[in-house]
Amino acid sequence: MGCLSHRLGDRYLVRRWASCSLQQAVQIAPCARKPNVKWRTTLASLKPGSRRRKGIPVPAVRAPHWRTVHDDKPETSKVQKGASRLGIEIREESIESLAEYAELSIAFRVEKTLEVSTEGSGLGGIALHEQLLEPAYVKDSDEREHPTHWSQRFNLANWGLLAARDDGARVGGAVIAIKTDKLYMLDGRSDLAVLWDLRVRPESRGTGVGSLLFQATEEWARDRGCIQLKIETQNNNVRACHFYARMGCTLGGIDRYKYREYPGETQLVWFKKL
Numbered sequence: 001m002g003c004l005s006h007r008l009g010d011r012y013l014v015r016r017w018a019s020c021s022l023q024q025a026v027q028i029a030p031c032a033r034k035p036n037v038k039w040r041t042t043l044a045s046l047k048p049g050s051r052r053r054k055g056i057p058v059p060a061v062r063a064p065h066w067r068t069v070h071d072d073k074p075e076t077s078k079v080q081k082g083a084s085r086l087g088i089e090i091r092e093e094s095i096e097s098l099a100e101y102a103e104l105s106i107a108f109r110v111e112k113t114l115e116v117s118t119e120g121s122g123l124g125g126i127a128l129h130e131q132l133l134e135p136a137y138v139k140d141s142d143e144r145e146h147p148t149h150w151s152q153r154f155n156l157a158n159w160g161l162l163a164a165r166d167d168g169a170r171v172g173g174a175v176i177a178i179k180t181d182k183l184y185m186l187d188g189r190s191d192l193a194v195l196w197d198l199r200v201r202p203e204s205r206g207t208g209v210g211s212l213l214f215q216a217t218e219e220w221a222r223d224r225g226c227i228q229l230k231i232e233t234q235n236n237n238v239r240a241c242h243f244y245a246r247m248g249c250t251l252g253g254i255d256r257y258k259y260r261e262y263p264g265e266t267q268l269v270w271f272k273k274l
Contacts, residue, residue, distance in 0.1 A: 088171070088209060090216040093163045095156045101163070101173050102147040106199040107140035114235040116256055116266055126254060128268075130238060139236060147175070147197065154180050159196070160220050164209050172200035172209040174217050178224055185230060193221035193274075195231045198240075214247050222274045229274055234259075235266040244270045 093101075114128040150156065158179040164172035175197040177183055178190075185194045195217055200209045221229055231249060233240045245251070253269035 087166060088212055089165050090212055091163050091165065092220070093161050095159050095161045095175075097161060097163075098147045098150065098175075100170070101161060101175070102142060104170060104173060104199050104201050105140070106142055106197070107138055107202075108237070108239070109136055110139050110236045111136040112238050114238055114241060114266070114268070116235065116254060128235070128254070133236075150196075154183055156180075162213060162216050162220065164200070164213055166204070170201075171204045172198075172213055174198045174213045176217055176220055178221070178226060185232060191225060191227045193217075193224070193226040193229050195229060210243060211247065218272070218274055227274050229272045231270040231272075233268045233270065235268060236264075241268060241270075244272075248272055 110133060112130050112132050115131045117127050117129070119125045119127075154177070158177070160176040160178075162174045162176070163170055174195060177186065177194045177196045178192070180186060183194065185196075186192055195214075198210065198213060198217075200213075218229060229249075231244055233244065235241075241251075249270040249272040251268060252271040253267070255267040255269075258267035259265045
């Protein structure tokens with residue numbers, strides 16, 4: 001759901017569909033129609049902190065040392081990074097502040113999509129390749145469901161809200177859901193966390209704020225006994241897909257028929273072990 005800019009490549013290829021799970025089988029491979037693409041690797045080999053894996057230039061992400069600092073109020077905690085090069089404070093805030101949280105725009109310009117193709121009805125492989133989109137358009141998920149409306153569908157008592165602030169100004173945020181009835185993404189599990197929303201203000205995107213929020217999300221979920229993180233994206237949010245792959249997530253689900261009201265969108269579900 002995030003709107004961040006990171007590049008890893010232009011094709012995801014699922015091999016050995018009949019002999020292994022989708023989460024185990026996802027690979028990044030060169031597109032057969034683009035012989036000039038000379039790299040090949042697996043998503044599992046892309047780890048934060050690595051510059052190159054099997055010939056792929058991957059920007060390094062230095063994993064910071066996080067610590068949790070509790071305020072005077074027991075219900076409020078602050079997650080911050082020591083000596084952050086960005087000067088960004090990541091702080092947990094009340095889920096009741098969703099109205100202020102939503103003032104950050106999640107809208108982004110869709111200029112390409114990850115198109116799904118199958119071979120042999122899918123038994124021969126499922127591939128995703130980037131395709132330029134003309135004309136481009138702007139997607140704003142808040143127009144479909146505003147954050148202040150989430151409480152009408154779910155009990156937010158177990159949800160967490162993280163705010164990224166720069167000199168006091170809100171520049172980004174993340175919302176995490178755990179132990180919530182009727183939230184299908186949780187699969188009825190108590191050890192699974194869903195990164196429900198991740199957003200960075202447009203002028204701060206690409207500066208590392210999203211990475212800091214993701215790492216703080218991991219710590220927040222681990223502290224509450226979760227062993228896995230789950231994230232939903234769509235094929236028209238290519239930048240977010242590259243971002244989650246870069247952060248060490250694995251593509252574990254592809255559903256072309258998930259959104260009946262948006263037939264041109266494909267659901268892509270990512271997982272990360274905590």
